[in-house]
Amino acid sequence: MKVVIIFDFDLTLTEEYQQYSLIRKYKDKFKAQYPKYTFADPYDYFKLIEEKRKHISETYSSTRIQAGISWLYQLSTDLKGCISNVSDDELYQIGKDIKLSSGIKDCFIKLKEKWKKDGIDIKIYVVSVGLKQFIRGALEDSVDGIYACEMIDGDIMSVIEDYSKTEIGFEIAKGGKLKRDTKLRGSDYDIPYNKFIIVGDGYSDIPSWRFYRKHGAKCIMVYKAGSYDEYEKAMSIAWREADYVLERNYTPDDENPTWIYLNEAIKEVAYRKCEHSDYQIHRYRWSKPLSKTEEAEIEKHLKKCKEHEIGLKLIHVIPRYDQ
Numbered sequence: 001m002k003v004v005i006i007f008d009f010d011l012t013l014t015e016e017y018q019q020y021s022l023i024r025k026y027k028d029k030f031k032a033q034y035p036k037y038t039f040a041d042p043y044d045y046f047k048l049i050e051e052k053r054k055h056i057s058e059t060y061s062s063t064r065i066q067a068g069i070s071w072l073y074q075l076s077t078d079l080k081g082c083i084s085n086v087s088d089d090e091l092y093q094i095g096k097d098i099k100l101s102s103g104i105k106d107c108f109i110k111l112k113e114k115w116k117k118d119g120i121d122i123k124i125y126v127v128s129v130g131l132k133q134f135i136r137g138a139l140e141d142s143v144d145g146i147y148a149c150e151m152i153d154g155d156i157m158s159v160i161e162d163y164s165k166t167e168i169g170f171e172i173a174k175g176g177k178l179k180r181d182t183k184l185r186g187s188d189y190d191i192p193y194n195k196f197i198i199v200g201d202g203y204s205d206i207p208s209w210r211f212y213r214k215h216g217a218k219c220i221m222v223y224k225a226g227s228y229d230e231y232e233k234a235m236s237i238a239w240r241e242a243d244y245v246l247e248r249n250y251t252p253d254d255e256n257p258t259w260i261y262l263n264e265a266i267k268e269v270a271y272r273k274c275e276h277s278d279y280q281i282h283r284y285r286w287s288k289p290l291s292k293t294e295e296a297e298i299e300k301h302l303k304k305c306k307e308h309e310i311g312l313k314l315i316h317v318i319p320r321y322d323q
Helices: 021-024 025-031 042-058 067-079 088-095 103-115 132-139 162-174 201-214 226-237 257-270 278-287 292-304
Strands: 001-008 121-131 143-152 155-157 195-199 218-223 246-247
Touching: 001 025, 001 162, 001 257, 021 025, 021 042, 021 088, 025 246, 042 067, 067 143, 067 155, 088 132, 088 143, 103 257, 121 132, 121 162, 121 195, 132 143, 155 218, 162 201, 195 201, 195 257, 201 278, 218 226, 226 246, 278 292
Parallel strands: 001 121, 001 195, 121 143, 195 218, 218 246
Antiparallel strands: 143 155
16 A cells, blocks of 8 residues: 655755755855845845846736746856856755755655555655755655756756646656546546645645645644744644644654654554545535535434544644744
């Protein structure tokens, strides 16, 4: 049996935006090219992008500007300008400098080892609007696949947006890129959606969370470990969008709540026996239109099913200390 865990990257597996490692390395070149900004704070890079977005919006009011394309276009411009000597391999090396969250690579290894003993094959993927070279450099060979934006010699080859993350799920569930657009019935899927766990950090994950939860997947929201402020922000988003709110600390330790609940989520999706339509139960929970017959059938099912509850449940971990 296979269980899929899909992670976002920035602020889900990392403690900073991936672009920060690029700015740290080429700070002087960026400062010389864009003297309006000091780049003492790497976030100046995003201020630069936002200013360009604003200019385009004001000049071409009907233009829809996609965030993923905006930052890739900026990077493409710089790779052909102020940092024109940076190769694809160097982008990979820059990725190694990204500050990852605690214990993440060890977590991936231990999850696979732990569940393999029970005959469960854990497949771990990263789906991000970030740059594939950066993410590969950061994670190396610790995951089964990376779906992210791609550039070759400074040219944009592919872009992933927040709303296109779900399309990657189609591909994984159906068993590969060639089957992505093929219509399949539930039993034909290589890995059904109710064997998925989706991990993210915020608003950009909501579209995919909503899709996957309709089909029985478990969704986890993570926040900066030890920060009560970040916990409160996460709860304001997740109370109706996720199944778990956990600290961004993946250390595989039996006293670490994130490790404990990540394994609980795996257990829940791996050993489920109920074959009732998750989609219909989701509609019932959210008071979507159903016939009287459908409502009665679902209510009867929920009274006896140990795997489904009448209401939605949110497990949340309050930070244990303030950093």
